[in-house]
Amino acid sequence: MRIRTDFVLRDIGQLLTMDGNGSAGIGLLTHAALAVSDGKVVWTGSDKDLETYCTLQSDTEIVSAGGSVVTPGFVDSHTHPLFGATRQDEFAMRAAGATYQEIAAAGGGILNSVKRTRSASAAVLEENMKHHLSIMLSNGTTTVEAKSGYGLDLITELRCLEIAGKVAGEVPQTIIPTFMGAHEVPVEFKGRPDEYIDYLISEVNPRVKEQGIAEFVDIFCEKGVFTPEQTARYLAASTDQGFALKIHADEFYDTGGTAVAVKAGATSADHLLSISEENIHLIAESKTVATLLPGTALFLNKPFPPGRKLLDAGASVALATDFNPGSCFCDSMPLVVNLAVCQCGFTVEEALVSATVNGAAALGLEKHKGRLVKGFDADFVVWNCADFRTIPYHLGNPDVAVVYCTGLKVYST
Ligand code: NIG
Numbered sequence: 001m002r003i004r005t006d007f008v009l010r011d012i013g014q015l016l017t018m019d020g021n022g023s024a025g026i027g028l029l030t031h032a033a034l035a036v037s038d039g040k041v042v043w044t045g046s047d048k049d050l051e052t053y054c055t056l057q058s059d060t061e062i063v064s065a066g067g068s069v070v071t072p073g074f075v076d077s078h079t080h081p082l083f084g085a086t087r088q089d090e091f092a093m094r095a096a097g098a099t100y101q102e103i104a105a106a107g108g109g110i111l112n113s114v115k116r117t118r119s120a121s122a123a124v125l126e127e128n129m130k131h132h133l134s135i136m137l138s139n140g141t142t143t144v145e146a147k148s149g150y151g152l153d154l155i156t157e158l159r160c161l162e163i164a165g166k167v168a169g170e171v172p173q174t175i176i177p178t179f180m181g182a183h184e185v186p187v188e189f190k191g192r193p194d195e196y197i198d199y200l201i202s203e204v205n206p207r208v209k210e211q212g213i214a215e216f217v218d219i220f221c222e223k224g225v226f227t228p229e230q231t232a233r234y235l236a237a238s239t240d241q242g243f244a245l246k247i248h249a250d251e252f253y254d255t256g257g258t259a260v261a262v263k264a265g266a267t268s269a270d271h272l273l274s275i276s277e278e279n280i281h282l283i284a285e286s287k288t289v290a291t292l293l294p295g296t297a298l299f300l301n302k303p304f305p306p307g308r309k310l311l312d313a314g315a316s317v318a319l320a321t322d323f324n325p326g327s328c329f330c331d332s333m334p335l336v337v338n339l340a341v342c343q344c345g346f347t348v349e350e351a352l353v354s355a356t357v358n359g360a361a362a363l364g365l366e367k368h369k370g371r372l373v374k375g376f377d378a379d380f381v382v383w384n385c386a387d388f389r390t391i392p393y394h395l396g397n398p399d400v401a402v403v404y405c406t407g408l409k410v411y412s413t
């Protein structure tokens with residue numbers, strides 16, 4: 001029986017299906033076509049075989065890609081888009097020689113964003129998030145994880161998650177909200193991180209669960225923020241409460257956060273700029289995805305994460321932006337893919353798999369997102385180029401031509 005279609009993209013010069021075959025998993029098809037029904041991919045193959053396998057009805061929309069490259073939309077599995085104000089003042093202070101930690105100690109950093117997020121109106125929070133989601137879309141990103149974590153009190157955290165849930169229903173992308181009440185110790189609990197963890201576990205997490213918007217919790221395990229012990233305690237309690245887990249681990253110092261993540265069964269451990277050799281092997285042998293955020297290393301002038309070592313050890317490595325107002329004000333997955341290739345030892349093919357397939361795995365969406373194979377969501381990008389290697393090669397200007405989410409055209413240049 002031939003396959004019913006309601007949308008067909010023909011004359012694709014290079015289709016990266018990411019089906020796991022071919023050069024490092026990109027599943028490259030040339031002179032290809034892609035058929036969609038009800039927002040899902042139903043067939044991919046050689047353009048000349050399209051009519052053998054698919055029924056083109058009178059109302060099937062048929063579009064030519066004009067020989068261009070088509071890839072799955074990027075899955076940006078780590079962002080912080082719920083904030084009240086930007087922090088370009090701190091950026092300028094860093095440029096003049098201050099460190100990220102010095103600025104935080106002087107009242108800047110995450111706690112600065114907390115002040116400005118608590119006092120921001122819902123309209124401002126919503127506008128900031130939507131503005132950056134639209135830039136992400138123009139960079140080819142069709143799935144975005146969105147963390148709270150600039151509220152650090154019950155009311156503001158719930159309010160931010162509620163806004164994320166509302167925005168999710170109003171933008172074309174798929175949005176995955178994450179609760180990050182454990183982003184920092186708020187002023188009310190200064191010097192009492194254990195009590196703040198107790199408060200999160202007993203008062204806030206249950207309300208977040210009841211609200212039903214966030215599937216994941218995340219915690220910043222770092223020298224001066226939460227210790228590995230506090231992190232392990234929070235993650236164990238969150239598991240019992242029914243949350244899936246993420247962790248900011250081994251970013252500035254090797255505190256062993258990666259080992260805590262693996263032991264807790266976290267879906268991903270993120271940053272890993274300072275991960276030890278031992279923990280590279282530990283995460284490689286686990287199911288936890290190693291999410292690298294090279295934009296943050298660039299923005300803070302830190303050493304880049306050890307991508308090649310993680311890949312060689314066999315880890316599942318995802319790439320994401322870490323978009324946030326402090327340590328990485330960057331919405332661009334094409335730039336992140338470039339940094340992975342130019343600074344972290346990825347091949348172009350590995351970087352594209354990490355930014356799609358493995359990003360989806362970092363969100364538990366590996367059966368729906370990140371590939372263009374039968375049954376997956378038809379989220380894809382038509383690029384203004386004929387060779388997929390142009391995507392990271394063209395530094396600073398993404399060659400995005402058209403973006404589709406669930407088979408619908410949602411952006412074009
Ligand atoms: O992922 N590392 C912790 N949190 C953010 C930074 C947040 C900020 O500076 O506002 C990050 O880089």
Ligand code: FE
Binds near residue numbers: 080324
């Ligand atoms: Fe982050």
